[in-house]
Amino acid sequence: MNDVTRAVVVARTPDGPPAPEDFEVVEVPIAAAVEDQVVVRVDVLSLDPYLRSLLGGAHLDDPPVAPGQVVPGRSVATVVESRSTEVPVGATVLAETGWRELAVLPAAAVSPVSVPDGVPDSAMLGPLGMPGLTAYAAHVRHLTPGAGETVVVGSATGGVGSVAGHLASLAGARTIGIVGNATKVELARSLGYDEVVVRTAPDWVEALHAASPDRVDCYLHMGDQATLDGVVEHLAVGARVSLCGLIDQSNGAPPTRLRAGALMAARATVHGMVVHDHADLAADHVDRVAALLATRRLTLLEDRYSGLESAGAAFAALMSGRNRGKVVVAVSKESQS
């Protein structure tokens, strides 16, 4: 057993959008596993926008991650040593390992997963993981789109959006994907959106109106204030909005706000979404989405980086909207093959 492992630490607290230089790969000590602990090898690391607020200390329940500390993060990992009767060597698990090659964790803190046939392990971090569960829960509990309704999905090609848009299409809805720049239009179309709107284009509100002549019945919000305003002012009567992510706020912009008068005019219902509240849906979610992936009706859309050294750049790309799907980093040699 090694007594050090490679890890990514915070080099400096990001000021605004994170940069690759805010992160640094170092060697950190690793203790031997004691009773009821396991050592896991990080195979594929998940990068997620909520990390940005953890780094800045804006997260509600957690202290900020200070310079010198290992960046927190979730991964698909393989148990390489076990001092637990519950979790055998060789098991594939989901765990909060942080950005590192090896991690020692309580056996109770890792979740063995059974990856469905025909689906890569990393799907457990995207469509079969928290982003997919976010989309699934927003779909079945908040948006509930019906046939013929118009559904707008913010960050249409991201980890959440790509699943949400597909579920809405399968429900018979007309789907409009919002993307951050013109390079993502074709990608969004390939995912099956009926219409794609580039929210950074000067006439994007007109484009949204043209794409939704009957206004917007369902809106999955991930994005900035301007996107929220544009869609909220164009809601149909009886509209449902799920607030899934506020990217601007993670980057230190002023708080995102919704105009109350527009919500009243539309008799809209707005739901604040925190995915952890919907863990009871996880089994349904995995069944449903794994079947879609296995039959290729849902594309596994990943931006896959290789090696811990790439994690900082991958995170910067994610937070500036340059990703084209779920961002993951293949850390172990086994996962880079």
Next chain:
Amino acid sequence: MNDVTRAVVVARTPDGPPAPEDFEVVEVPIAAAVEDQVVVRVDVLSLDPYLRSLLGGAHLDDPPVAPGQVVPGRSVATVVESRSTEVPVGATVLAETGWRELAVLPAAAVSPVSVPDGVPDSAMLGPLGMPGLTAYAAHVRHLTPGAGETVVVGSATGGVGSVAGHLASLAGARTIGIVGNATKVELARSLGYDEVVVRTAPDWVEALHAASPDRVDCYLHMGDQATLDGVVEHLAVGARVSLCGLIDQSNGAPPTRLRAGALMAARATVHGMVVHDHADLAADHVDRVAALLATRRLTLLEDRYSGLESAGAAFAALMSGRNRGKVVVAVSKESQS
């Protein structure tokens, strides 16, 4: 049949909060009723905050009421002449008469009402009318307070709030009434609120926190931006908010907005309320609330003015928050007795 009637017209479009001088009593011509029309005598006129936006042209579906036009409004009225087989002379009706003594209307546009025993006619404009239905619908469809939950009611002593607070108490909730100034505290206590907070006091947020140590589960919003902010930042997980009225916006203040991050942190659900969507609840509402009024468990709280001349001052008092319950104007001699 008279060929003129007295009416209140807009003298000038209000700029900010309305003043008595914005209104003027004049004689206006009145036509003879033709086939399928009725002539009604206005007994009690209802004054409601939504009129403010009608006068300013901010209402979505209607053109503004221009100077010289009769002020629109709903009343309890008595049919004094009928050319309809559907509505007999002597019937008590609800109708959009405007602020006038006599009105000629299509018989199909008046709604005969049967006022429950032991309840004055004007209750049809307050707890048994639109304000009461607003409170009832928000209670059963949006807020759904449970025993032990904390319910905050904005404009606690108004036409909507006084009913909403009572329904929440009957559901076993702890109720906190928000009032606009210290003179209304005792009134609110007499209505049964467990706690009363004066939103114009400098330490009102601290008072709200002290009154709701477990945060706020349900919030009926009627009020201004500061009130909305104070309550929304103090929501409990799983909170429900019903947006029933935005007084500041009626007076020309900047649009009221809700902070999305606070809604996400609380996993809150926000509902835009427009009472007309809940007409299907009217029968249940009248049954329930009439029983409460008849048995004196719910107080009929009215600011009752006499004569059309008083309507402008009554409306100005309502829009500046100086009312102490539902504001009505007794117009006919019969209703002033």
